[in-house]
Amino acid sequence: KLQADYATRLAAHRDAIQLNPKLFARIEALYQRRAALGLGAQEQRLIERQYQQFLRAGAKLDEDGKARMKAINAEMAQLGARFNQNVLAEVNDSAVVVDSVEELKGLDEEQISAAAAAAKARGLDGKYLIALLNTTGQPVLAQLENRALRQRVYEASVARGSRGNAFDNTALVSRVVTLRAERARLLGFATHADFVLKDETAKTQQAVNGMLRQLAPSAVGAARREGAELQAVIDREQAARHQPSFKLAAWDWSFYSEKLRAEKYGFDESQLKPYLEMRNVLENGVFYAAGQLYGLKFKERRDLPVYHPDVLVYDVFNADGSQLAIFLADLYARPSKRGGAWMNAYVDQSGLMNQKPVVANHLNIPKPADGKPTLLTWDEVTTLFHEFGHALHGMFSNVKYPSMAGTKVPRDFVEYPSQVNEMWADWPSVLANYAKHYKTGEPMPRALLDKVLAAKQFNQGFASTEYLSAASLDQRWHSCRWTGSRRPTA
Ligand SMILES: [Zn+2]
Known part of the structure; x- marks a missing residue:
């Protein structure tokens, strides 16, 4: 509810800044004189980026154009919030209920007990619930021997968002694409x-x-x-x-x-998993590689408040012992969590604000039943290394202005550090350090x-x-x- 409410208000707030003619006149004046202002490289870049962002937001539109832009942005903010909420609700709504344990042949003991617990949590005692991950591919499809159940899981997964229920996103997607096309046209581009x-x-x-x-x-x-x-x-x-x-x-x-x-x-895959315990992979794999490459050291902290008990917190130190950042690892799936895996900067690095970065990695690793180890698939190991590449990008940031910090680079460049970091997952000396039973x-x-x-x-x-x-x-x-x-x- 808050998201839907604030999405519109924040969009209006952004427009009030970026479509403000007086403010834009001032930025444009600075932009045009930038070569003569004796600015450093970072200040020059800041002015160029700000100017571009105002232009891209519609600062040069006439009054009618600006009014239409505001209306488009308000509607898109609403649609975006609804889209996300539908996706999340649909993940929870589309879980596959299984009547008998025989149908689950191929799953391991931990997965079966987790499925029984998930069903019980929904009042379906004695049944089994296969929760769907927020991706098209579902990892259980590699294991389930029952072909009819595989088909049910697959079809449940791909039908999400278009089932004609309350969480159907098809009309919404069509509207978003229309608005994006209109906005592009308004700004002088042929297409979005x-x-x-x-x-x-x-x-x-x-x-x-x-x-x-x-x-x-x-x-x-x-x-x-x-x-x-x-x-x-x-x-x-x-x-x-x-x-x-x-x-x-x-x-x-x-x-x-x-x-x-x-x-x-x-x-x-199942032969690999016992060697890929989650914390071991994180601390003796991901952190180890960063230590070998960049001299980083990590020390767990338990004194800081976290938003969920499963979140791990680490101080990150440079080779010389000075603190570089704080790193949060939020690795388990939860019903309230967005799907997929991503990096987030909760505090941007900034020389201007004298701030060190607080960076987090979020994954959706299924949480095992109490007392059971978290054993990763090879894909999850690679994802952990990948996301940590984004975290390094955020932690190594060394800029004055927070608007340029860390991963605030073109979207089609942002995957470069993460792709590079992925390659250490199976680097022989790294793998040998963490792949232990x-x-x-x-x-x-x-x-x-x-x-x-x-x-x-x-x-x-x-x-x-x-x-x-x-x-x-x-x-x-x-x-x-x-x-x-x-x-x-x-
Ligand atoms: Zn990535």
Whole structure:
């Protein structure tokens, strides 16, 4: 409720600043004289950014244009808040209820007890609840042997947001795209994509579409070859059982990929998990790599108040012992939490304000039942390293103005530090430092470790196609031109 209320008020507040003619006149005057003001590089950059941001907000529009801009921003703020609330409500509403434990074959003991506890929490004693993660892919699809249940989980996952219920987002998405197209037109751009890209490092739609066109055919080709291999596994398995074969479907992909992975590389994900205990991965993997690379040291703090008991807090020190930042790790999924994984700066670094950064990583790792260890999938390990790359970007910030701190860089640059940090996850000396059995402390056997590394390209056709198709779809939606009618044309 607060979000919906404040989203509109904050949008109006931003417009009151950025569409204020007197303020803009002052900024424009400074912008035009910037070369003669004897400014340092940071001040010069600040003026250029501020000027650009006012322009992009509509500072040069006439009175009618400004009024329309304010109305668009107010409506978009409302729609944005409703969209997020629908997504969250839908995640909780769309959990899959399972009647019998037999159907859960393939899940491990911890997952089954967590599913029973989740059902009980909703008053469904004796049943099982498979909570959906806020991503299209659902990790349990790799494990569930019951094909009909896999189909139910998959269909529940992809139907979210378009089920015609109270949380349906389809009309809302269409309206947002229309408003974005209209706003772009108002600001002199052909499409929303052009408006956004002007301020990114890619600059143009041609650059983005060219990159997508270059990558997509190879990715799709590789995914088709992977699909054929999976079909062969299905055919062979069904023949061995004297059962008719079936055509590989979307809900089969993860499940048979795991079988094929086991066949090709002699391991499956579940063999890895005991070596990937969460805190061990964080402290002896992620922090260790940052220590080796940048000399950082981490010390847990328990004296600071946190917004949830599961949040871990660390002081982060430079090699010389001076404090660099405070780092928060909020790693478990909760019903009230947004899906996915992200980094957040709660306090921006700023020389002007004499502030050191407070930076957090948020993940959605399923919380095990009480007393059970949190064992990560390889994907979650990679995500942890990835998000910590963003955290490093925030913590190493060394600027005067908070508006330029940390990750406040073009969106299409911001993934660079995180992608780089991901590569340390399987760096042999780093992996050897954290991949230890949670019970015995024994290191992950070298042979298993080598298999992990050898399997890195496995299923990459699918993984690349998955994100490239999402990127292409997004690009296509936002290439609509506003024609003055209610509907934009593609
Ligand atoms: Zn990222």
